Amino acid sequence: MHLLSLVNVLLIALMLHCMTSAKKFRWCTLSDAEQRKCSYLARTLQNILSSSDPFSRVSCVRAHNTQDCMIKIRGNKADAVSLDAGDVYTAVSLYDLEVVAKEEHTEGNCVFAVAVARRGALNIRKLRGTRSCHSAAKWTSGWNLPLGFLLSKNLMYWDGEQPLAKVVSRYFNASCIPGIGVSSPNLCELCQGTKSYVREKNHFCEVSGNEPFSNSDGAFRCLKSGAGDVAFIDHLTISNVTDTEMDQFELLCPDGSTASLKSYRSCNLGQGPGKSIITRGHMKRITKRFLTVIQNFFGRSGKHRSRFSLFTSEYFGGQNLLFHDSTQGLHVLTDDADMTDILGLDYVGLLKELGHEGISLDHSVIRWCCISSAEMRKCEDWALSVRSDPLVCVQATSLSGCIEMIKSNEADAVTLDATHAYVAGRCGLQPAAVEYWGGHYDCLTDPNELLQGLFEKGFPSLYALAVTKKRMKAVTLSDLRGRRSCHGNMYSPAGWLLLSRYTVRGAVNQTWDCDLNSAYENYFWKGCMPGGEGGLCKVCVGWEEVGRINGRCAANHDERYYGNMGALRCLVGETGGRIYGDVAFLEHHSLQENIAYLGSSGWAHGLDPSDFVLLCPDGEKVALTEWKQCNLGAIPPSVVMTRPVITAKIYEFLMKSQEYLRSSEDSTFQLFKSVHKYGEGDLLFKDSTSCLLPTGHYGLQDILGDSFMQLADSVFECTHAGILDFCTSDICAGKKK
Template sequence: MLKYRWKCLCLLVIFLCLVFPCLFALPGKKFRWCTLSDVEQRKCSHLARSLQAVLRPNDPFSRVSCVRAHNTMDCMSKIRANKADAVSLDAGEVYTAVQLYDLAAVGKEQHSGGNCVYAVAVVRRGTLNLYNLKGSSSCHNGARWTSGWNIPLGFMLSKNLLYWDEEQPLTKVVSRYFNTSCIPGIGITSPNLCELCQGPKSYVRDKNHFCETSSSEPFSDSEGAFRCLKSGSGDVAFMDHLTIMKLQDYELLCPDGSTAPLTSFRTCNLGQGPNKAIVTRGQMHRITKKFLTLIQNLFGPNGKQRSRLALFTSNSFGGKNLLFQDSTEKLQILSDDVDMTGILGLDYISLLKGLGHEGISLDHSIIRWCCISAAELRKCEDWALNVKSDPLVCVQATSLTGCIEMIKRNEADAVSLDASHAYIADRCGLQPAAVEYWGKKNTHFIGGFPQIQEICSFAWHVDLHSLYALAVTKRNMKAVTLPTLSGRRSCHSSLYSPAGWLLLSKSYSPAAYENYFWKGCMPGAERDMCKVCMGWEEDGRVYGRCSANHDERYYGNMGALRCLIGDPDGRSFGDVAFLEHHSLWANIEYLEKSGWAYGIRPSDFELLCPNGERAAMTAWRSCNLGLIPPNVVMTRPVITAKIYDFIMKSQNSLEADKNSKFQLFKSAEVYGEGDLLFKDTTSCLLPVGQRKLHDILGESFVYLADSIFDCTQAGIYSLWKHFHSLLVAISVLSLLIQNSISLELFLHINFGRLFL
């Protein structure tokens, strides 16, 4: 009986130890902090003695030990192997710790500016700018660190200063770009990336600190990168702004090629990233959070025992940034339900994935193009079968805004967007890779050129053609004019589209949508602006009604024209359609030929002009609602060059293949819908080069878009909250225009205030 009881007791103890890890803190078990240098070990030991002095002997944190590690990777290994419990790491290494070492972040360092750090490039005054760094010598605070590696390389890749085809390690690309470097933690694959480092060398592992992320490497961390620059070893230092000192002999390199004083880091930087965070093993979450809360309450800036130890000060121990950054003001304890996106941010995680922090996987060797409907998916799959460049994979979202989200989350790589959605994508951190050229391929060139790339190269010096936004009605609807559309039915290509939504808001009174029209079809909207929509029918059931993709038969330019004509049974039609002038004649011909409507001709339609008159369809140059900028291929900044390279190879190979029946810029005849993936009027895709999206869209379009759109901190569009305010504001436009009040003055006074 006694033997049986002992067995049960042992099983109970084992069970409790597994289920309640807090029991580790019984007398004799110590909380273990991982340290990276002898000076950090001294500060940690002082922390342990201070805790022992102020806590009761039976307190679980009265016994703390300091575990000396060789470098940050060694710390991660020790924590995973239960040989240490916690350490504070750069955000880039936090991602590595979570993804590759199965650790978890439980706290973040906060500074006077919050949780973020600015990545800056520092040089001696008057020596370099960001666009002539090739061949220089560089100092970095750490390999795969936020401000010394991730953000600078992301910036350089986005500006095409570096080209990385991912068939080789990124370190090789960097080693060819810089002459010599010190990038602590980079490894031995590219010796010149460690050539400037000064740490002690030894064949004994524990004594070798050369080019390691450890305080024993003098050029490690941001202090070390600045030391590398000041010593004359390097020409440029990539580091965080927290280490910047007020020195007259040095300056910052700005993204526009200019320079600025060191104090201008908020306006002259390569980008922002998350600050350092504390990581631990999964089962140590609560214990580590309790430990961080305790030491902060005791030894933080407002701590009860701060006279014994200043937690965020290191000078007295002979070093800087020991255990935590010296600039830290507070440790933020993270909630249990926070995920990596909440800790590091969506943009930063996408950047890390793009830089291959999880290793170069299959996703890095393919291009993932975003489609929004079954029709686009069919065309994309045909493209993938015919392309002779990088492998193409087709992924599907339910709308263009959905594609923006997928690209942000690194679930897709590229999509061609109309001007409005390109504006949204730009506000949300994406970048243009190519632009659709809508001019004729050969009319500007005597004899033409043998390759699209040559035409595209020349076309930048011609003009980026724009499209016209039109209001179209049936010729027999004589009472329909722009001033008399109130209470009528409207057809729009989609919500947020330039012709069917954005430009409409500045041209005339009916732009009040729900408050002005009786009902209509604006795919992606809701309520009355969906009542005319029809979706698609299968087995007696209707699907995709009012969806912002081709599953709604009234979506896009072809769809708005269908809506104006009405369905084949003569129902569900509108009185006016707002669409683009391109392919209009071809779309009318296609709808007649496909059986949607019999006997229709372009002469059956007329244009509505802003002056209240009507005109023939051929008068679109003088009777229109405004110009629409070209569509733009948008992607994440770090893979801009990769996407552009794929596009150029793809369209050149398709142009050269005379036997291929697939046409990248034609859709309706084969797939039953127009403008799939790209506009059918596209001649070729042009490189963006150093141009910003603002230059492509034009100042007047961006000014209008600035008045209407907004983007959330998370980096995804947040437009619905402004939609009803927009309707109210635009309703007032009718009164203003009738009274000849300046539209520009109204936009400046009212829209600028409404949408802040």
């Protein structure tokens, strides 16, 4: 009996071994030409490998389109395929597939999205009503990045309440967008694939090699044939254009200009991830081994490249078969790589904004980023006071944290001072509105008309001030080394950036450290610069609860010396005159009101503006009222920053909100006032704000000004900022123009 059982076990093991060894690795193909190349790869492997090697038996599974490939892989009828990043996101999020490798090109895994047209025919800002050719629906270069660009520049409007395809169908006169479906017939009108009622024979408007205008090569073919006026493709397609094509076609640049086809690095609509290879979860290890084997044999420097070239397709009657022909190699991923490692934060955020997961309630919600409990209280009052899109208040620990949350699609908008706005711009965020610090009566005029006038004559400015107590006779601006300093926060325009020109980067300071934070720590004896470290935190006081000090030196209002009000508190000193600074760097707005508030709120009884003086660059000391003549420089307006695609949505929410609050006479909530109700100044917006204005087509450089941008560029060139490390770690961030 035992012997019989042993025989049975051996027979079953032998059967399992035979079944396992007979199983073929199956690659999914999308055209007849791709099927031919795949079959040749399979035969070549069979000739090279021993019959016992599992990869000596590879089969090629013909699919109808990319979605069919995903279904076949999920259903265990195929094992792997290389897909555009847009389809990769769909494969992972909707089909529960996994990514195992990326195609790498000479410029990495990222591709530039470009718009191509005949020379002298079009302007990127005037595409409405034209005929368009796209590589495919939901693909990086043919759909996601171009539509993201058009939406971010307010050239196309989408309220999120209807499918994006409907908006696109009204924007273009006719199109070929393979894979778009049948809901908008004009989006397939230009396509050339064979039509049939039999699904397997219908290739019209499909993401398949049998649709002549599918993929980037097909979209360019659509343009060259005269069917379309503009083609949205990737830069890899134009890297090998002929001289004739160079003369006939040009790139459409974001600023409305044009450039030669070879100028895609400086003239493009954005950059996103390239193609990746997907498989089922339990096939990850085997697929990685397969990719490693074929690359070692048939890659650019493969030992059997003379027998078969993995990244060449011409011999099989097509282009970019199995992999893109410009692929330099396959980068096999580690097991712990997640979606943001593979596609990048920016790209994943863009796909969510474009509704790749379907339209949900989240699309109508505005998530405003707050940095303290005081801001949360004001934000929640704001949410209860307006009748517009739902407002949700989310909290970070600093303005840099808000930038990170917005980039990560965990929040939608925040108001940033000029320096933080500069940082946010480098992180890929975009201005949606700008604070106007002029007269309230100006806000009653048309906002676009007011904005145009401001760009001609300049924005009303706030000024950076150096303030000290009148009784401190020895303190002067030129002799602050070794003093105790009070700064609103790290990166603030007044207390960090503009201040540097008169202290650590001044002409009299010959030994300044290139890193601004390190330089300040060596320059001042000690101070309070919320968000800083070391000696720049020694004067900070945090807040006290049940006998414990919390939030000391935090870059938010939980540090009582944070912001303009906090820097003033720091100069006055904690209740009883303890723990104070010799000089405070803050903004001129609301200064006298803040002094009066501290004088009446119990912080310092009887405080009066006459107790303070300004330190001037020429060494003089003057009254606080002389700020126009005695300051450290003009501060550009604060900016509401958000992700590019939702700028119009954020601006519309703000306009509805401030219009409703302006007309609601019984409302006790004031959007631009904070101190008396919440005990802190400049919550969510500066208290000096009269209204918010649209940014229109103006960029961050237009708003902040050349001189401020140049100063910020020079400082951040060698000043370490953790938030910039976070932003530039995104997979395509280091390669953007």
